Amino acid sequence: MSECSLDSVDLSPAELLRYERQLLLFGAEGQKKLKKTSVLVAGVGGLGSFEALYLTALGVGKLVLVDGDTVEETNLNRQVLHWTDDIGRPKPISAAEKLRRLNPNVEIVPVTERITEDNVDYLVRQVDIVIDGLDNWETRFLLDEAAYRAGKPYIHAGIYGFEGQVVVVVPGETPCLRCLLPSSLKSPSKIPAAGPIVALVGSIAVTEFMKLVTGVGEVNKGKMIVVDAYTMDMMKIELRPRKDCKCS
Template sequence: MMNLTPTELERYRRQIMLPGFGEAAQQRLKASTVLVTGVGGLGGTAALYLAVAGVGKLILVRGGELRLDDMNRQVLMTHDWVGKPRVFQAMDTLRAINPDVEIEALCEYITPENVDRLVKSADVALDCAHNFDERNLLNAACVRWGKPMVEAAMNDMEAYLTTIVPGETPCLSCIFPEKPVWDRRGFGVLGAVSGTLACLTALEAIKLIAGIGQPLRSQLLTMDLSRLEFTKHRPYHDPNCPVCGQKAAPQASVVSSLSPVLQLVPG
């Protein structure tokens, strides 16, 4: 367990005061590494709340440059960064907010070539990518290496959220066996919607790592934020899933030995 410095004890004092949290949960956060894909209105805002909560290391992965039409929702960005790689601005902003958190920024997308290396280096992955190609790659790698993944996505005023634990819950392929065509600039987006989902996404990761509360295991939370309607569903766990089925993913049966974070979370 990693000791907390006097500065960290004071910085996180208000959350350490929470019933069932304490210094032990804060130490678990400090010892953890979280992979965040996307780093836009959803991933960037989730990374912000993980940084201020005291996660030890964040790995930010997102290719491409910042666009002016990103600025209505990307709270880590500044206007003078338009046209530049967004992931580096995100890193600089997070370091300025909390210098105690280690930040690694990679200006690339999730690919078959890098996904295993990235997933293996993290305790938890946040799936905030802008297309299902990257999401499928991340989901499969998390299943292969027994790493929990917080899955979050939005479209217009609707959103969904779930926590995927290999060997225990349905994976993304179980939940969405047929992937929709997703045009990342083909729908409108309100910053407060992505921010709302991002806060819940960060909270799921914090609960997993700290061992508090009840993460959305085997539950899919859907949100209609135009009406503020929230519904929980029980998605089907397909035993013949090509990604997480018994024949497809033998590692899933030993997930607890592969993921230190899961050993900290009560069943």
């Protein structure tokens, strides 16, 4: 999180009213922590839409939305921040418009670029926490490595059909994503996805974020949360560091 003291973070009467129900969970101190936190949402598609929506509603201070894609009609069954008249528009621009209307207290920064080796370190350095809304492993590994180099927490989320997973990576405390999966893992060109399942996994990711920032609740650091929406079974897998990994 950013280095400024909570004493310098004020909550207006309007904010206290807006966040009244979640203040019952983690109090004004927790809300101040959220307000001073900046977040990078990598990918503003299915997962990223839900993650950005819930982060904005929570009242984070700054949300950086990074995606180089434009809205397509096939996105509309699950990417809730993009509507029919947004087809052809850059996803970060489309998403930012709705999010600003939802919560004008949050600074929304759209970045209409793909994440690459050339820009990943710069993007990660601009924020406190990185959340993965991506659909490909190549970019996830770039983010994971950059976040680890920068000492920034990285929350991975992914889905395939009825199944999804969330991993909270905290540099210096947990294994990284490469410890879990081989770097050569390839992504399919089309991933089966339905809106309710994407929403479920995105909600889990933001819940872990909320606990991590506010300090209220048990954060599943270094564990893979696996949910099977077909049966509604959920399990947690303890991750182990690989001795040959760069993070070791």
